[in-house]
Amino acid sequence: MEATLPNLLLGFSTVFTATNLFYALIGCLIGTMVGVLPGVGPLAGISMLLPTTFGLNPASAIILLAGIYYGAMYGGSTTSILMKIPGEAASVMTCIDGYAMAQKGRAGPALAIAAIGSYAAGTLSVVGLMFLAPPLARFALGFGPPEYFSLLLCGLVVLGYMTGGSVAKNLSMIVLGLLFGMIGIDQMTGYFRFSYGLVALGDGIGIVPVAVGLFGISEILTTAGQTKRPEVIKPRFRDLFPSREELRDSVGPIGRGTILGFLIGIIPGSAHIISTFVAYAVERRISKHPERFGKGAIEGVAGPESANNAASEGALVPLLALGVPTGPIPAVLLAALMVHGINPGPLFIKEQPVIFWGLIASMYVGNLVLLLLNLPLVSIFVNFLRVPYKVLYPTILMFCVVGVYAVNSSLVDVGIMSVMGLLGYVLRKMEFETAPMVLGVVLAPIIEVSFRQSLAMSNGEYSIFVQRPISAVFLAGGLAMILLALKPLLMKKKDWRERLTEAEKSK
Amino acid sequence: MTIDRASGTFFILLGLFVIWERRVLPLGTPGNPGPGYFPLLLAILLILLGGILLVRGGQAVTLRSVQWPEARTAMAILACCAFATLGMETIGYRVTMVLILGFLFGFLERLKIWQVCALTVSLAFGSFWLFDTFLKVPLPRGGFGF
Numbered sequence: 001m002e003a004t005l006p007n008l009l010l011g012f013s014t015v016f017t018a019t020n021l022f023y024a025l026i027g028c029l030i031g032t033m034v035g036v037l038p039g040v041g042p043l044a045g046i047s048m049l050l051p052t053t054f055g056l057n058p059a060s061a062i063i064l065l066a067g068i069y070y071g072a073m074y075g076g077s078t079t080s081i082l083m084k085i086p087g088e089a090a091s092v093m094t095c096i097d098g099y100a101m102a103q104k105g106r107a108g109p110a111l112a113i114a115a116i117g118s119y120a121a122g123t124l125s126v127v128g129l130m131f132l133a134p135p136l137a138r139f140a141l142g143f144g145p146p147e148y149f150s151l152l153l154c155g156l157v158v159l160g161y162m163t164g165g166s167v168a169k170n171l172s173m174i175v176l177g178l179l180f181g182m183i184g185i186d187q188m189t190g191y192f193r194f195s196y197g198l199v200a201l202g203d204g205i206g207i208v209p210v211a212v213g214l215f216g217i218s219e220i221l222t223t224a225g226q227t228k229r230p231e232v233i234k235p236r237f238r239d240l241f242p243s244r245e246e247l248r249d250s251v252g253p254i255g256r257g258t259i260l261g262f263l264i265g266i267i268p269g270s271a272h273i274i275s276t277f278v279a280y281a282v283e284r285r286i287s288k289h290p291e292r293f294g295k296g297a298i299e300g301v302a303g304p305e306s307a308n309n310a311a312s313e314g315a316l317v318p319l320l321a322l323g324v325p326t327g328p329i330p331a332v333l334l335a336a337l338m339v340h341g342i343n344p345g346p347l348f349i350k351e352q353p354v355i356f357w358g359l360i361a362s363m364y365v366g367n368l369v370l371l372l373l374n375l376p377l378v379s380i381f382v383n384f385l386r387v388p389y390k391v392l393y394p395t396i397l398m399f400c401v402v403g404v405y406a407v408n409s410s411l412v413d414v415g416i417m418s419v420m421g422l423l424g425y426v427l428r429k430m431e432f433e434t435a436p437m438v439l440g441v442v443l444a445p446i447i448e449v450s451f452r453q454s455l456a457m458s459n460g461e462y463s464i465f466v467q468r469p470i471s472a473v474f475l476a477g478g479l480a481m482i483l484l485a486l487k488p489l490l491m492k493k494k495d496w497r498e499r500l501t502e503a504e505k506s507k
Numbered sequence: 508m509t510i511d512r513a514s515g516t517f518f519i520l521l522g523l524f525v526i527w528e529r530r531v532l533p534l535g536t537p538g539n540p541g542p543g544y545f546p547l548l549l550a551i552l553l554i555l556l557g558g559i560l561l562v563r564g565g566q567a568v569t570l571r572s573v574q575w576p577e578a579r580t581a582m583a584i585l586a587c588c589a590f591a592t593l594g595m596e597t598i599g600y601r602v603t604m605v606l607i608l609g610f611l612f613g614f615l616e617r618l619k620i621w622q623v624c625a626l627t628v629s630l631a632f633g634s635f636w637l638f639d640t641f642l643k644v645p646l647p648r649g650g651f652g653f
Binding site for chain 1: 510511513514518521525528532533536537538539540541542543544545546549550552553556557559560563567568573575577580581584585587588589591592593595596600604607608611612616618626630631634638642643644645646647
């Protein structure tokens with residue numbers, strides 16, 4: 001704890017170079033553009049833009065990618081408020097009161113409160129990340145293969161439960177993802193598995209083609225042919241300032257949204273989406289005037305927007321401290337870190353303090369950049385929304401192809417992206433969530449190796465997973481989630497997951 | 508047939524396919540699991556989950572009610588992806604992108620000819636300059652060096 005301040009100073013000394021500040025700025029701007037454009041979520045955005053970081057040193061690359069990440073989380077609110085179209089899934093709840101405010105001529109204050117809430121939540125969450133990740137990493141140094149296997153198994157079960165929709169369908173997606181992750185050379189024996197003579201599949205299926213295919217290409221395929229041009233409300237700079245009353249009403253929701261978002265962000269699943277749902281429900285529940293919600297209540301914007309930014313940074317705690325991504329976006333960030341030779345995990349903070357603390361410091365800077373630049377530039381970002389979709393989607397398709405190709409200079413990856421795009425398109429029609437599949441692909445090698453190593457350690461005794469206390473706790477957590485998933489079979493009342501799914505579908 | 512039952516059937520068949528394909532991979536022993544051990548467990552799990560979907564999927568929407576209004580456009584876009592996969596290293600990035608973007612803007616979206624030309628050339632050559640020349644990420648040049 002006492003080393004935090006010197007470490008943070010080390011981080012700021014890394015960030016406060018002209019080059020890194022420039023990359024933080026560019027990352028935030030690109031991220032906001034990615035978030036603003038409907039259909040290009042943070043996941044596809046980071047995946048497509050990953051090759052642009054190849055020529056950079058690791059610290060600059062991570063600063064740029066982190067900027068894109070939280071810029072995209074912020075940018076989604078703009079389309080929600082001005083068009084009632086969530087720029088990304090976490091902005092669904094912002095649509096309700098944000099758009100209602102815009103219709104009443106209060107788009108500016110809604111955008112301003114979203115930006116202020118995102119800034120406050122982002123900054124406070126970095127404080128949480130800064131104090132929580134190092135001790136968690138030290139704790140995880142004691143983990144052996146059984147603990148890792150149980151942790152990952154528990155994480156995947158929690159993901160299946162928390163993602164929304166049918167748990168059986170989510171678990172099927174995880175297993176399908178794990179099976180895709182089996183393709184390629186077996187790490188322990190060198191056997192080629194399910195690669196059908198294709199040498200290029202030896203390294204397995206990469207996370208980038210899978211993520212771009214399932215999220216980028218399938219989105220293009222699903223929305224192809226749409227000609228409707230949605231109306232965009234364009235706010236003026238002088239209309240952006242919220243009234244004193246609006247500011248006062250937003251303080252509580254921002255604080256509560258931050259705490260809820262950060263805590264939910266650490267849990268596997270669609271944390272950034274769930275956190276907005278929970279924050280909105282909490283604000284409505286404790287409000288003295290719940291009837292204002294849905295008709296332009298500022299609390300309905302402040303709470304969810306703070307929560308989604310806090311959740312996106314909370315998700316970095318397990319990623320950086322344990323090397324375990326809790327959702328598809330952290331999974332792509334993990335892949336991006338690994339491309340630059342950085343392996344997040346218990347030893348990451350100790351062995352690469354410059355990168356870790358540089359990332360932390362860049363988040364403080366990035367959040368400030370987002371606040372200072374994005375509000376004045378909102379009318380410029382709005383212009384991106386005026387680009388007709390028939391011009392936009394071929395451009396996105398081109399960036400998908402070049403982004404995926406550039407990672408390994410492999411056309412097989414472009415082929416995998418196309419297949420995943422088709423699969424994602426069909427899965428969406430069949431009402432499957434594709435995020436669990438991405439995580440399955442990423443975690444497959446780690447979970448398999450830790451499983452086989454555990455069995456080798458115990459000479460084939462499965463009881464090793466329950467004999468070790470930490471492992472047993474993780475397994476009990478996973479079992480509890482399965483029991484919770486079975487609850488709707490016994491009770492007729494809709495649980496929160498079904499209500500969340502309905503809320504998302506109704507937008 | 509509902510979408511859940513169709514998906515369940517697919518997962519069961521896929522699980523059986525994985526078990527069949529896995530037969531060439533050694534299973535090993537519980538104390539020393541081989542490369543086929545974990546895929547076999549996953550395939551069994553997939554079959555079980557497929558079974559759950561098959562049994563409990565009666566209430567889901569029917570397969571027939573799923574709408575595919577954008578399917579033709581989607582297939583054309585997928586054909587473009589396939590063309591990029593097969594052609595990019597043979598004819599080069601720029602030519603491939605000119606053909607793909609020209610097809611999408613001109614044939615599929617029916618933009619005006621000058622718009623098609625301007626967008627196609629600027630995007631294909633602009634992205635090549637950005638990635639290959641400026642960011643030093645090598646993109647394929649094809650047989651003609653272009």
